[in-house]
Amino acid sequence: MAFSPRRFSPAIALKVLLFFALSVILVGTAWLWQRSPRSVASISMPHDHKGQDKGQAPKTHPIDDLIEHAGTEWFKLMAKQTHDLSGAAKAYRARRGRHPPPGFDRWYQFAKDNNAVMVEDFFDQIYDDLAPFWGVEAKKIRRQAKRFDFVVSVRNGTATQKTDHERPWMNLWHDLTSTIQEHLPDIDIPINVMDESRVIVPWEDINEYVKAERGSRKLVPRPEVVTELMGLEDVDADAGEPIEIPWVTGGLYWDTARVGCPPNSPAREVPASTNFSGPPPMPSAFPERSYYGYVKNWTAAKDPCLQPDLRESHGTFIEPLSQRTTHSLFPMFGGSKLPMNNDILIPPAMYWTKDPFYSGGEEHGGPWEQKTTKVVWRGGGTGGRNKAENWTRFQRHRFVAMVNGTAVQVAEKNAEGPGRGENFVLQGYHTYHLTATQYMDLGTWLNQITDVGMVHLICFPESGSNKCPYTDHYFEVKSGMPMAKQYAFKFLPDIDGNSFSGRYRGFMASTSLPIKATIYAEWHDSRLVPWVHFVPMDNSFVDIYGILDYFIGTGLEYKTEDGKVVEGAHDAAAEKIATAGKEWAEKVLRREDMQIYVMRLFMEYARICDDQRDRLGFIWDMD
Structure with missing residues (x-):
């Protein structure tokens, strides 16, 4: 049936006029309340959803919303270009x-x-x-x-x-x-x-x-x-x-650092911790200031002044390599x-060098469809001086354990408390509503999709070998993998070491998808938009399962009219971010841009x- 216009009554016309006026007011208010573009990484979501802390699922996937609204922020930023x-x-x-x-x-x-x-x-x-x-x-x-x-x-x-x-x-x-x-x-x-x-x-x-x-x-x-x-x-x-x-060369670094936080910030009056045994404090539900558990404000997610728990979960504050x-x-x-x-x-100097150790060389990976659908990470046990009494609090050790299927399976069966590993605590399956865990346990799924490991445990005092007496029972040292080979895989997490990670620029320039967690600022932060150019991750890493579940899905294929599809996977979204990040890096992270x-x-x-x-x-x- 063809659509035919209706004649509006005066009452209806008045309602339409009021609705239009209200819309204009709301749009104007939203404009006035935008954050300063100094923090383009802060994505202003259109509304708050009740029930986030209870793990209730939204009508659409939160990452869909974050990608959409990041695209809007990106559009606003690019509209500011000048040409003379x-x-x-x-x-x-x-x-x-x-x-x-x-x-x-x-x-x-x-x-x-x-x-x-x-x-x-x-x-x-x-x-x-x-x-x-x-x-x-x-x-x-x-x-x-x-x-x-x-x-x-x-x-x-x-x-x-x-x-x-x-x-x-x-x-x-x-x-x-x-x-x-x-x-x-x-x-x-x-x-x-x-x-x-x-x-x-x-x-x-x-x-x-x-x-x-x-x-x-x-x-x-x-x-x-x-x-x-x-x-x-x-x-x-x-x-x-x-x-x-006047140099400060000793003492607890957290106490040295927190004086730089605003007086009313959550971290300013919280003293340094001295007990680093067992797993660090980890969110039992969604991380604070997240959007259904996922990073919506990248600036806040990196800020220790807003997250006192980082004093117990990041090597920088536990015991830095030097002070x-x-x-x-x-x-x-x-x-x-x-x-x-x-x-x-x-x-950073390592961004200026042409050493392939930090960049992967001139080639940055082949087409997305030819890559292996896996998460790959290699690195040393850096982040500070990890020791027998504090290693369970270091970020790289925690990340490697949390994405290792065997470690996760052991934690889930822990008699002392289900979900408790030596250096992490798992949330319940209901928190992130994972598709994969509807078909299998978390550890089995991780064993299928991750290839992550330490290449050197770097313990203190030095053991004189690539082994470490207090972590040998827990970590298997893996052989190294040059960055050029890592680009054959779709997903590349990037985790802080003693400071920032020197591989980030190389990852951004690759055809793979960077998944970034950090507490450090770099020169290029104002020109990269999370969820447009890379995937941001909370420093607790509790969102890593949800991120991988969204992009990779269960790994189980089924047939459709268009071919094979992986249950729950958003592979096209991952490819889009990876491609956008690479293309943008080739425009704003070049050696010329550093100059x-x-x-x-x-x-x-x-x-x-x-x-x-x-x-x-x-x-x-x-x-």
Whole structure:
């Protein structure tokens, strides 16, 4: 029957008009309440569902919702692209509240010549990192930087390095700087040569520094703008004494770190734990702030200030490999940091190297349909100093055990408590409503779909072999698997080691699907969107079963008119994210993008080190 229009009565017309008006109000309200694009990783779901904590299933799969809404966030972000110098400078002023730094036109031309995707939000990390230094005297910053022990410097367009002996990472950062040296102002860049991040200033002090930065924001009238930097002749002429930095080298690292958390945060007043026996605290239901158990706010999921339990479940806080932290603000540059750290991020040296150990080489995997439908992970037992009395709390040990079918089966039959393993506790099957466990036990399913293991147990004290007396009964050491071979499998988890994982960029550039858990920030975080470019995972790993159940299904095939289908699998969704991540990495995580990021960072840093920083700026685009 054909559809024919109806004539509306005045009452119905009024209802339609009211509904339309309400819709406009709601859309406008949603717009006003969006989070700052600094955290594009935070996905605002349209509504909260009652019953999440009880494990009640939504009408659609939560991951379907997360993927859909992440796509919306991604669309909004890409709508901000600029395409010429004037547009880029205008976007800068609107977002930063001041003129771009001197040399902005050279930076823009370099970015354009290298086919960069130009979205101002992509550089938010620079301004988050540098903001506190506007509250410190410029002269103090440049003197501290010059006199540090490990420094990459630029003078008159030539980069040099200062170090105590040959260090591969220093060489790589020097090399990165050298590739853009002719575009850079004179600068001194203090480098963190340790794995761990180093600067944690009490939140109250940082808050005052950031207030100073906000107070200094203004668009200086054009006649008053200074367009040339003063240079570093004063620090070059004054050798001075080596700087004295008050280092914290002992004690419980959690207590050292939590002073960087806001006063009202869940972690700020929670003291460090000293008992690390048995499994760590794990969610008995869905993780807090999740969407039916899955990560919806990537920024929050990585933040220890919001998750005090991380002090007992992540090696960084249990016993880091080394500790040399300062509570004084110092311009320290490094490859990763914790959310409470005040280090300044640069692309990690292992991302700049062409060593296939970190990248897998030039080839990054074949077509999706030719890959093996399995989860593959290889790595050492890193994360800090795991010992007989604390190894059950380390994140890599926990992940390997939780996806090992045999370990899971033993835990499920544990007489001391069903679901309790040596270093993890399983949730009940009802929590995530897994399809696979309707047909088989969890361990049997995992044995079919995972190939995960340690290649070195790295115990303390060192055993002198690849064995470890206190974990030999639990972990079988597996042979290594080069990243190039890992790309033959569909799913690649990425787990923190002593700090961030150096394989992440390689995974992102591959045709496989990265599944990422971390507490560390990196330079590229503002340009990657979870559920669009990769799959985020909670640091407890309790969501790993739900993630794999959604993408892989039961592994049991049945026939349809279109061919064979795996029960419960969303293979096409996995392929879509993997493909989108690879294509995006090839646009925004290139070596050229690292150069572009570093060039802009160093220009901004040079301005902060200048006595006339409040008046310095680029204005040649203005009429």
